[in-house]
Amino acid sequence: MEDEAVRLTHGLAEATRTSPEDWYLVYKARYAMEVVFEALAASDPSVRSVVTQPFTCCTAVDPILVAGLVPVYGDIDADTVSLDPAVLPLGEGVGAVVLQHSFGIIDDASSRELVERAHGVGALVLEDSAHCATRMALTDQGRPVADVSVHSFGAEKMLRTSFGGAVWINPRGRRPQALSIARERLAALEPVCGGVARAARLYLNENRVLNRLPRKAAVFLRRSLVAARLLEPAVADKEMAGGLLHGPMAPDRWICAQVNNELKRAPQNMGSRREVVSAFIEAFGGSVPYPAAQGSDPVQPLLRFSVVAPSTETSREVIRRVRELGYLAEDWYRPSLYPGVVDPGAYGLPAVGTLPVCDRVTAGIVNLPTEVPIDAVAPMAEAVKQVLWTPSNM
Template identity: 45%
Template sequence: MEENRSEIAKTPRNALGSELARRTGTQAEDWYPVFKARYGMSIVFEELRRLYGPGKVSTQLYTCCTAVDPILTAGLTPEYGDVDRDSIMLDPHTMPVGDDTRAVMMQHTFGLMDVRSSRLLAEKTHAIPNALLIEDSAHCVTRMVRDDDGEALADISVHSFGVEKILPTRFGGAIWVNPGLAGSAPELDRRLRSRLANLPRPGKRLDCVTRMYINENRVLGRMPGGLGSRMRSWLTRVGLYEPPIANVERRGGLGYEPLRPTPWIEMTVLRSLRSLEANEGKRSASVKLLRKSLGGSTVVSIPEQVMAGEPQPLLRFPVFAASTDLAEKIIAALRSTGVYAERWYRPELFPGVENPDAYHVPHDRAHLKVTDELVAGAISIPTDLNPEQVNAVAAIIARQG
């Protein structure tokens, strides 16, 4: 503990921003660390509404509910478009936009970046007065889509260091504000930077529970039967456990006002960034093997952009079965061998919301055909596997045909 205190004390102010800038070829003053990425997003949407009034945010249902909660809490309305089957991002050809569009979400699902589609999203967004292109890089920390000149496409880029992300840090995030915003929307730029730069730190309780999180999960995971789950729920109720997604966040709300990370979180993220290259290298190698092993599968389909070009360091390798029953059968078989496959994102707005109407989920889903098909058959495979595990994954999937 004394060693941690000493390291925290020696960490320069905005050291995290400086490191993120170094890794992205940007400037440290454009990076703003936050306690969780969703809270940083909420500031962006709040300032859009305050400056330009109520409006809509074009986004997708194939996502986590915490990516939509900041839109709702800011008083804006999510408007859902279908996703592109090949990139799992908002389809730029059919995305809903209008004069009241305040922002368009460019989500790099599982860390998959499709430069061509991203550039088209940017072109269509920037044709709308006062609309921002917001890049959701939660699954690909420090990676940003750029134009031919190497300039970042997004007006705002959101990066997460939280649970089930690339880094093993569990908490923290960062918001990047494009310096070009000062020229195109100077008042919005000023408001955003002022708020993001002056966020308060979390109090002692949050500092304590974030430090305890990993050990709490280790202990709770070893409890027999449903005792661990019941204990986790009790600890959450009394404020001694910080869940990845709180109950309020499945009702369209957020658990806290926007906060900066604690010094301990910033130090932990900085430590983890040191091994990012090795982390991404292992994931890219796993993706390469999975592409080779599953590329000819007749049991599951793989998005075209996953198979194209150099292997990307994906957080999860997405495959899709023809039915939910088959997807669940494959997930169960993979988990039985120790490969913890996920069903991201089934249900949509994962892990599901209490009242879809509160999220403005449309009842007429004729324009969401691809979304519905992907949700039904979703299987996401970890990308931190060794070659033997990859071979086992391929064999298990093949047997389901």
């Protein structure tokens, strides 16, 4: 495994202008978060909570719970769909703040403000770059702003891989004792093996078959394969109930090789996504509402281009019309802690109305695919405008 793993850490370092010794590999990004939060709790008994957002996947909050900490939810900024630095709930006992770059949107100015506020109370910043793959928020001098940056190579992310993740630990990061513990534990992780490794290799072919079956047959077969541990679910039942399916593990040589192969085409991948994002911006102009940071200059290679409908009903109609064209519009992250959790109380989710911006964006979110031919943009944009355009949007 070592040759592929070393190659991968060096590739990540080259892509991010960082040092390879500060990168660590994991089977899934959520396990990197688990290790960091457990190290934080172990290093300081006074740490009780982590600030995050409910506009996310439940697997981004499960590591907080597994580490024995409490998630505290802040409202988001409608322009960035990330935590709003101006209203961060930085109470006593907060040890970390999660800076999530939703759909690949990175707003450097907002990120810097969040880091400054978090550091002001002694909290470290964990950057969730799961949707970015080798992209980070930067200072004016081009250095990463976060103390920890977590990247995912899993299913439905930027690269056409299904497993693997990586975490970068800032050598000058806050809470150095916690980061030292995390480094030691991450460096000692054993690679996946046995049934987990086998399921990773089968994943793509299994899903190709399942996606061609009638829905009822596919649902039954998928459940059967998961129960037999022959299929690794994107989000397991246990992960919708506050747990994680496995303990922290490193990727094996096969997974590292898949990621290395995809990193070769990452510049082309990101370039084509930028073209699609630019085309969406031009097609929409001011006619439909979308997070303003998506229109940043230079244009970013987004995982999804998002618009925000005025209601859930309208959002569903937009998704229906785009899907009728053959393109997979989605509703990430509706409901909160997508795809939903068994017991919202166990996650400490706030009541509706407590976080008004988050509630509004969650209700109306629509994600449009960006890994599509450029000529797909016009029909998708037209379908969206048929539902959302009003004179007031002009």
